[in-house]
Amino acid sequence: MRCSLWRKGIAGAVSALLIAVAAWPATAQNRFEPVVRVNERIVTRYELDERTRFLSLLRAPGDPRNIAREQLVNEAIQRGAAEDFGIELSEDGLREGMSEFAGRANLTADEFIAALQQNGVSAETFRDFVGAGVLWRDYVRARFGESARDIPRSQVERTLTQLGTEGGLRVLLSEILLPANTPETAAASRARAAELATITDENAFAAAARQFSIAASRARGGELNWVAVDTLPPNVVQAVANLTPGQTSRPIELENAIGLYFLRQAERIAAGTPEALDVDYALFITDGSEGAAARVLARVDVCDDFYGLAQGLPEERLIRETRPAGGLPGDVAGAIQTLDANEAAVITRGGVPAVLMLCARAPAAESTVDFEIVGTRLLNQRLGAIAAHHLAELRAAAFVEDLTN
Structure with missing residues (x-):
């Protein structure tokens, strides 16, 4: 009888062990063994397993384990860069980040953590995930924010002519x-x-x-x-x-x-459509001779310079007008989008070369387009691009070693 019970106990233990192994993506021989070395930092099996489970709960697209490994490697690199630059994660910043993330599910941070723990993910995993993002954001802003912030008004105006903005x-x-x-x-x-x-x-x-x-x-x-x-x-x-x-x-x-x-x-x-900007431009139509456009370009720096070139010529050779951006002639509208004030390009008008120069862009009289909103959008895009490029450089220079082989 005791033997039978012993065998049943062993069978039950084995079954429980098999269930646990099936539910846990990695072997449990040593949960804290190193699996990846990133410069001087170590990613453990426990961290990888926890992040995998966390991403699975979030229903992240793709293979959760591969994504988890990439995230942890990148975060190790990002933490090292932030620390070298003297950036530290504040407890207030971490709490705000956790609350913001949990708020997407209409939960408090404590409620979100409780839900994670019910599904086998520790609070520390959530803290590490959010903390890495907050630390990297603070680092990027501190290191690159000032230089990225100087967005010329001309770039904002050019963006409006190309993309517009909601009104x-x-x-x-x-x-x-x-x-x-x-x-x-x-x-x-x-x-x-x-x-x-x-x-x-x-x-x-x-x-x-x-x-x-x-x-x-x-x-x-x-x-x-x-x-x-x-x-x-x-x-x-x-x-x-x-x-x-x-x-x-x-x-x-x-x-x-x-x-x-x-x-x-x-x-x-007002809607920030192209019509919300007035465009002042000059278009000088050359005589069509070889090299005429190049000679004109060499003699003009600003739009008023065209008046000297046009003296004694038929009036139709020089067009200087201000129109809503949405009402520009097709050949002008396409070329002028990429120009800043006093920049010129060569287009074809009536079968001959013509020199087009942007004199100025300005909000239409009735426009209340919020240029600050457009500028902020450009700043965020620029910082995002800088951050991605910088991380790629750091990743290329990093020593990453897979320790599982």
Whole structure:
């Protein structure tokens, strides 16, 4: 009998072990053995297993284990670069990053961590994942932000002529998100939301956000940045579109949350389409002789120089006019997009070479295009490109060794 029980016990232990091995992607012989060396840093099997499980829970596209390895190698390189530059991860920055990430799932950081732990992922894995991103962002801003920030007005204007930017109504909101992940909490949150919806004071709303909100913005009193109304969820648009500054929206049913929005400011801006810019240009049509365009280019530095060249010639040889960018002639519109003020290009007009020069771009008289928004978008794009290029350089120079072979 004892032998039978012993055998059953062994069988049960083996079954449990097989189940554990199936659920765990790597062997459990030594969870903390090194698997990758990155310069002077080590990535352990435990870190790789944890990140793999974390990415699987997030349903990351591709092979979670391959992605996990690449992420951990890059993060080791990024941490080394940040430390060498004297950048340290602050606890406040880490907490804000964790709250922001968890807020995408309408959860607090603690709720998100609890959900991860229920699925076998440690809180430290989440902290490491978010912390690496925050540290790299701070490093890139500190090292490259100042040089990247100097975006010429001409580049912003040229971007507008090529891409445009959204217009319409934009709003400056504060938010309170109340939990509604169970019927009981939803009922309690609806009752609280009904009380908070009567707030008409910005400071009172901020205090309530700090006390009750589960959103990442709670630390800022619920304050959000400017946002175009038509980019908000439809139910939020309906709730805020008719508010006046100083009013709180009605409670809004969101996924696992009850939302309230306080309107701090609102403004209507013109669409940043090409038509929002006036283009001043000069077009000098040459006599068509060989080398005529090159001779003209050599004699003009600014648009007014064309007047000297055009003296005694028929009026149609020189065109100098200001038009909305969207109303330019086709041959001019295509060539002028890439030009800055006082830059010239050669085009063909009527079968002969013509010299085109951009004199100036300026907002149309009725335009309220927000150039700062366009500039910020360009800055973020530039920093993103710089960061990607810099990481590629660091990765190419790094010593990366696979220790599993």
